[in-house]
Amino acid sequence: MTTSRQPVVRDAVLAALEGALRAPSEHNTQPWRWTLLPDRLELAVDPHRRLPFTDERGEGVLLACGAALHHLRVGLAARGWTPVVRLDREGPPQRRVAEVAWEPADAVPDDARRQAAAIDRRRTDRRRFAAETIDPGVLDELALVARTFGAALHVVGGHARRALVDAMRDAALLQLDRPGYTAELQRWTHRYAGGADGIPHSARLAEPHLYDDLVLRWFPGGGLHQPPGGADHADVSTLIVLTVDGDDTASVVRAGEAMSAVLLEATAHGLAATPITQVLEVDETRDRVQALTGGHPVVVLRVGRPVPEAPEPPRTPRRDLVSVLVDRSAEPDEQDAR
Ligand SMILES: Cc1cc2nc3c(=O)[nH]c(=O)nc-3n(C[C@H](O)[C@H](O)[C@H](O)COP(=O)(O)O)c2cc1C
Structure with missing residues (x-):
């Protein structure tokens, strides 16, 4: 140079x-x-x-x-x-x-x-999505960008989706019982005014993170409301598990690159997404996800089309x-x- x-x-x-x-x-x-x-x-x-x-x-x-x-x-x-x-x-x-x-x-x-x-x-969007399926061609493109970083995407449907959703619900309950977990959640959701990290009130859902049978990580006391229109409880998202072959440091960092590439590509296609690791943070439920996908699962992506009338989620x-x-x-x- x-x-x-x-x-x-x-x-x-x-x-x-x-x-x-x-x-x-x-x-x-x-x-x-x-x-x-x-x-x-x-x-x-x-x-x-x-x-x-x-x-x-x-x-x-x-x-x-x-x-x-x-x-x-x-x-x-x-x-x-x-x-x-x-x-x-x-x-x-x-x-x-x-x-x-x-x-x-x-x-x-x-x-x-x-x-x-x-x-x-790009934003993490935990709200309800529109009842619209994602074009399979777009899912193929997301899989392609993940592959660039050695990762695989598993679109989980049918019986496997039920098993994943069950594991997510169990993980949410098990993690709440873990000593220190709730205190940590409070700490990162209740920062000083003007704080430059943590999940602010404006980005946490006001209603419980429950969509039919899908349970997302619960964040206490939020101010973000569901978009108007449709039933508040329906979840029509596509659930995708991102896996890599190894669990060494470089493999997981690369998986983080793949996750970023998929999230940015999804944003470019007008999709909204929630990255979710809760189900992989509890050994027992992680094993169940691994049995569904093989490989080393690192993150679940809940992906969908935003409801047309929905305002942009806040910038954290x-x-x-x-x-x-x-x-x-x-x-x-x-x-x-x-
Ligand atoms: C590794 C990782 C795990 C995450 N796990 C969850 C999760 O389990 N549930 C959830 O609602 N958000 C989860 N998130 C989203 C973060 O809370 C979010 O990225 C952060 O608050 C910043 O907001 P932004 O994505 O809108 O910029 C996760 C993000 C990352 C990178």
Whole structure:
């Protein structure tokens, strides 16, 4: 990379990092830390932002970091830079999960342009969806973007859907009994006014998260109402389980990239989605999901068309870039000095 290009790259990298802040994370904990070096970025898990009573196995933080990494990837690509990503195999306790360098690209790939444009529009939507089935061609496209990151999508219907929904209901009950779980939920749903993380009142459903037989994670006392029209209790969503082959750090970070790619692609197609990990956080119910799908299930995606009259769900807050970025780009690189 030539010196004359460096300010241009720096602007592109910082803009892509701003976009990466919008990645989804469990309870909106934003468990990522970035370090900017002269010629690359490093991404690490922020261990203080793990949810020890909810995300006992620590997969949630890796999925969120993977989502942030993918948001960065498309942000760089949309600005004319090809990201060169190296995932760390061992991950925590070293905590670094990936390193990203960049090379000038000849052209901006269409999918990067489309997905980068969806970053600001994507929201977790827990409300009722419209009674409209998703075009199978769109589901195929979602499966294709997941495959790019080594993940498989399982659209769960019929008997398997019933088994998944039963497991989700059981997980919701079992998790409520877990010591520390409810306190953690309170902590991340009742932040100080003006807080830049957690799930705000405006994004939590006012009514219980119950749709017929489908039970979503319960968040206390919300202010988000169901859209007008139709029965409040019907759920017509498509349930999709995302699986990967391995459960090592790099596989789960990659699964987080796949989750992000699917969510952004779904947004680009005008779909709404809820990422759900609750059913996979309880060993017994995770085993039941795994029996349905095979592989290593990492997240369930509830996907559908938004009700036409529904207002946009609120934008959840984020910490600003200076809170999550250490800028060492002006310092001599230790790796080069060695
Ligand atoms: C790994 C992961 C697990 C999540 N699990 C759930 C869940 O079980 N239930 C739910 O309602 N939302 C879940 N979410 C959605 C987050 O609460 C949401 O991403 C966060 O509050 C930020 O809001 P946003 O997605 O609208 O930007 C999960 C998100 C991620 C990335």
